[in-house]
Structure formats: structure tokens, C-alpha cells
Amino acid sequence: MLAATTVVAGVLTTGGVHQAGAAPANTSPVSTWLMQQLLVLQPGTTDGGIYDNKPGYHNTRAGNRSDDYSVTDPQDQGGPSNLAAAYDWTFPDAQRGSYGTIAVYSNRLLAAGRANDPRLEGWREFFGQTDNDTAVEGWDFRKKVAASSDSSHLWHIHLSENRDRVTSHDNKVALLSVLKGETVNQWRSTQLFTSNSSGGLVHTMRGRDGSWTRFGDVKSATGATVTPVDTASAMVNGEQHALVAGDDGELWHAIRRVEGPWTVFGNVEDFAGEIGTITRVAATEIGGALHVVVLSAGDNVHHSIRRPNGSWTPLHSVEAFAGDLSDLTDVAAAGFLNGELQVAAVSGIRLMHTLRRTDGNWSGWGDVEAYAGNPGGPLSVSATEVNGIFHLVANYGFAGVRHSTRLPSGSWTPLLKIDDYTGNRTGLALDVATVGFTSGELHVVALATSGAVWHAARYGGGGWSSWGDVRGYAGDPGTGLATRVSLAAGWRS
Incomplete structure (x- = not known):
């Protein structure tokens, strides 16, 4: 649920933003902050989750098998071993079959991936919906190739972060710059x-x-x-x-x-x-x-x-x-x-x-x-x-x-x-x-x-x-x- 909007010192702000120490288990405080920023960026969207006890970036490095793709590369062998490194950003209108909103952000990510945008150097991949078909679009920022995933990503954007950047504030600010539509x-x-x-x-x-x-x-x-x-x-x-x-x-x-x-x-x-x-x-x-x-x-x-x-x-x-x-x-x-x-x-x-x-x-x-x-x-x-x-x-x-x-x-x-x-x-x-x-x-x-x-x-x-x-x-x-x-x-x- 989105926090209530208030006016503080004459400017519009959104209350309830997570502070350091307020993050759930296995989640960096700055990762929780990023999720809150996504919800503010697009009102009406919801938090689809960060940590989940399953293979991949949603789990911690310690919680994965040693041969899982999310822990084998050097970029994923750094950073705390007990923190998740993925985000699911859910679009309720896309769940109802209206893809206009999710497509805006998915296309920005896809374009940035194709352009080898330096703001995404600390990110592994994204999956989402860029159009109105039933195929999931995505990009592997590390390998610089197109990627795809299951149909749930027609209505939510998945983002995987390099594990050595999980506690980095600047890495998340750089991602937000892409999502906001800024140029490099x-x-x-x-x-x-x-x-x-x-x-x-x-x-x-x-x-x-x-x-x-x-x-x-x-x-x-x-x-x-x-x-x-x-x-x-x-x-x-x-x-x-x-x-x-x-x-x-x-x-x-x-x-x-x-x-x-x-x-x-x-x-x-x-x-x-x-x-x-x-x-x-x-x-x-x-x-x-x-x-x-x-x-x-x-x-x-x-x-x-x-x-x-x-x-x-x-x-x-x-x-x-x-x-x-x-x-x-x-x-x-x-x-x-x-x-x-x-x-x-x-x-x-x-x-x-x-x-x-x-x-x-x-x-x-x-x-x-x-x-x-x-x-x-x-x-x-x-x-x-x-x-x-x-x-x-x-x-x-x-x-x-x-x-x-x-x-x-x-x-x-x-x-x-x-x-x-x-x-x-x-x-x-x-x-x-x-x-x-x-x-x-x-x-x-x-x-x-x-x-x-x-x-x-x-x-x-x-x-x-x-x-x-x-x-x-x-x-x-x-x-x-x-x-x-x-x-x-x-x-x-």
C-alpha cells in the first residue's frame, strides 16, 4: 500500500519511506528504500517482493546452491551473503490486461540495455512487458543480450542486481534515473x-x-x-x-x-x-x-x-x-x-x-x-x-x-x-x-x-x-x- 502524501517544509513528500534498520530479514535497508521509490514513481503499483526462499537473486547467496547462476559470477560473489538481490514491481492494471503503464518502464529498461547504458552496469537483468503481446521481454545487462522469462512478467517487472551492489545507494539511484526517463x-x-x-x-x-x-x-x-x-x-x-x-x-x-x-x-x-x-x-x-x-x-x-x-x-x-x-x-x-x-x-x-x-x-x-x-x-x-x-x-x-x-x-x-x-x-x-x-x-x-x-x-x-x-x-x-x-x-x- 502506498504511504499517505503530506506536505513537509512546503514541499510534497511521501511519508512512510523506510529508514535504515527498517528492512525485513535478508533485505538491505537501501533495497527496501528502492522499492518504496518505485511505488512513489508510479502510483498504484505494489511491492511484489524482494526476498524469497527460492533459487536465484530473490534468495541470498548463502541460500542458493553453489552452481546457481545468481552466485557464480564475480559480480555476485561480493557483498553480504545474507541479502536478497532482486525486486518484483507489480502493476495491477497489467494484471487486468492493460499493459500501457508497465510498457513505459519496460521499454526504458530495454532501450537502456540495448544502448549499453552506464547507469545499469550494476544490474544483472530485467523482465517485463514492452507491448501488448503475450511474450515477455527483457535484457541481460551483464551479457548484453535479450532475455525472457515466464508469463507472470507480463504484469510485473523483475529486476536482478549485482550482489556486490546490494548495499549501494548510488546503484539504485542510477536505476531510478533510467526508469524516470532521464538521459545519460x-x-x-x-x-x-x-x-x-x-x-x-x-x-x-x-x-x-x-x-x-x-x-x-x-x-x-x-x-x-x-x-x-x-x-x-x-x-x-x-x-x-x-x-x-x-x-x-x-x-x-x-x-x-x-x-x-x-x-x-x-x-x-x-x-x-x-x-x-x-x-x-x-x-x-x-x-x-x-x-x-x-x-x-x-x-x-x-x-x-x-x-x-x-x-x-x-x-x-x-x-x-x-x-x-x-x-x-x-x-x-x-x-x-x-x-x-x-x-x-x-x-x-x-x-x-x-x-x-x-x-x-x-x-x-x-x-x-x-x-x-x-x-x-x-x-x-x-x-x-x-x-x-x-x-x-x-x-x-x-x-x-x-x-x-x-x-x-x-x-x-x-x-x-x-x-x-x-x-x-x-x-x-x-x-x-x-x-x-x-x-x-x-x-x-x-x-x-x-x-x-x-x-x-x-x-x-x-x-x-x-x-x-x-x-x-x-x-x-x-x-x-x-x-x-x-x-x-x-x-x-
Whole structure:
């Protein structure tokens, strides 16, 4: 049964989404989450089951014979041995002989299989109904050949997942991208969200092919009246979550759905608690949840989590655990696949760093410049994760836009000026943003006092592209200078 629909913080959500620890026996919590997402994706469908004590992927590896096809390949010999790796998604209208709905999703899967779509690299197979005949269509993603099964798949879609991906959240998000009808380019896109000096909010998207969409007016799309002081955004399950710290001191949140429409902005503090005037905001995704870090006018760093079901945890003080800072002017956050959250903050003329471990405990603040060099006083900061490495980009004004990495060992590379590697210069910057991909690429945007919206990429091998002005492709980001900017990656690919 579908959960009831509710409105949380001004956006439409579906209650009853499974949280970690709520999964049945032999089922990964994130597998239970995926099934709930399928039911939300197509209202009226039902859960046909994940675990079943029978041969194949519905059973665990330990519960199968050693020669079963679902356990013999290397992709199925990894991952927990006690978890099922298959999903049955049932379409009641197809049970009544009406195949229009099931055919939409079956055809998307079949087309993606035939195209060798990278989003399905972690999946073994699917069976379903793509037309109105009595034959079951399917595809073996591993062997790259057509497949079929028994007639029950005329009314339900069966999906088998590589067993070494059963606990992977990203693998399931990639599947949902296919089912939602996104293109690979959209899946791998970079979202740019910025404010301007006339109080506007605009959005553009860069595809992995380098193309940019035209800037769109977010305030017109959402009906928002807030004047932005700062912006942040993060991609969660294919949807862009936008945060705005307003001149009213409040924190506002809206979502850009996969298909493009925006929800209205809702006041986060109505649900996460009032903490006074919010001056800066950062956001990132961890395990399907949105993590938000803010600065308040009282010189405090606060953190909240928007759970997958739309509810918010209270905004709590990070400094109560990591130590006090003063003269706070900016903050950045990066989420890691292992569940860690790393945070950087500009405190006076220092650049500070802390991390929230998977158990919820925070490390003490550390001085980045004590290890990465001191180019002067930072004006703004951004951060992202690339393959387990923390990448930090900071605006040092006349000392340039700088880049450093924090390795898993805790050591830092020097804060190097990006202009020294791009072959051209940004000029004096107002703000910076960065986002990374598992390909090793790092993308950086710098807003210049000249009005330019500069973009550059650092490739996996360490070389940089030249700076290019986004305005030449996406148009003008509104009246006045672009002032605060954020980037979000479609997925970690």
C-alpha cells in the first residue's frame, strides 16, 4: 500500500519511506528504500517482493546452491551473503490486461540495455512487458543480450542486481534515473544555482557533453519573494534541492523535480527549529539524505538533516562538539559515500575544517592553512568529494581562487592558484563553487566582479581546462552581478 502524501517544509513528500534498520530479514535497508521509490514513481503499483526462499537473486547467496547462476559470477560473489538481490514491481492494471503503464518502464529498461547504458552496469537483468503481446521481454545487462522469462512478467517487472551492489545507494539511484526517463547526459549533469545583486535567483545545467541550458528564473518558477543572501544546492535521488538564506534571516528550501518543475519554497526553520538570523548555507547529499550546514549571525555553525521522507532533524550546534569559532563568514560541506560529512569554514583570516563521522561524532576544528599554506585571508569557500578525497576551493581575493585536497590519511596538498594552470585569469572573484565526479573530474565556477561567470574543469589526470564564461552559452544571469553560487552534480559518475 502506498504511504499517505503530506506536505513537509512546503514541499510534497511521501511519508512512510523506510529508514535504515527498517528492512525485513535478508533485505538491505537501501533495497527496501528502492522499492518504496518505485511505488512513489508510479502510483498504484505494489511491492511484489524482494526476498524469497527460492533459487536465484530473490534468495541470498548463502541460500542458493553453489552452481546457481545468481552466485557464480564475480559480480555476485561480493557483498553480504545474507541479502536478497532482486525486486518484483507489480502493476495491477497489467494484471487486468492493460499493459500501457508497465510498457513505459519496460521499454526504458530495454532501450537502456540495448544502448549499453552506464547507469545499469550494476544490474544483472530485467523482465517485463514492452507491448501488448503475450511474450515477455527483457535484457541481460551483464551479457548484453535479450532475455525472457515466464508469463507472470507480463504484469510485473523483475529486476536482478549485482550482489556486490546490494548495499549501494548510488546503484539504485542510477536505476531510478533510467526508469524516470532521464538521459545519460541529464544523469551526469552539473546544476548551477546562483543569486544576483538585484535579488534574483537563476539556474542552468551543464551536460557532460559541455552544453549549457539557458539560465532560468527560479523565483518566477517558484513564486518566491525572498531576497537571497546566500545559496546552496545538492542533488538527492535525481532531484535538485535548493537552499536560500534570505534577507529575512530565514532558511528556505525548494526542490527541482527530475522533469524540471520546481516546488514552492518552504521555511526550513518551521521544522528544524529557529536559530536566529542565518547568513550562509551549504548543502550536500549522503546516502539519500540532504545534509545542510548553516552559519548564524550569532557566530555559530549549525547542522540539520532532511531525511528521505521529508522530515528534518533539529538544527544543532556543531561548535558544541567541534569547538568554538569566531568571525564566521562562509561555510562549505561535502558528503562521502562512507557516510562522513566534512565541513570547511572561514573564521576571520583562517580556513578551518572538521568532519562528522558515521557515528555522528565530530572531530575538533583543524587549521587548513597550517598544512596547506597560507595565501592570505579567505573570502569564501566551497568543497566536494571525489573518490574519497575532499576537494576544497577557496576565494582569496587578490591572491586568487585556490584549490587543495585532503587525503584520507588526513594530509593536505598545497593551496595552489588555479589561474596558474588554466592559461587565463578570473580577475577578482566574489564567490566560488565546486563539484566532483567519480571520473576524477572537478568542476569549479568563480563569479567575478567583472560580471563573468567563469567555469573550469580539473581533469582526472590533474590538468586544468581554461576558464570559460558561462554567459556565452547560458545567457545573462539576470540584472546586476551574480553574487553567490553553488554547484551540484547529477550523480557521482
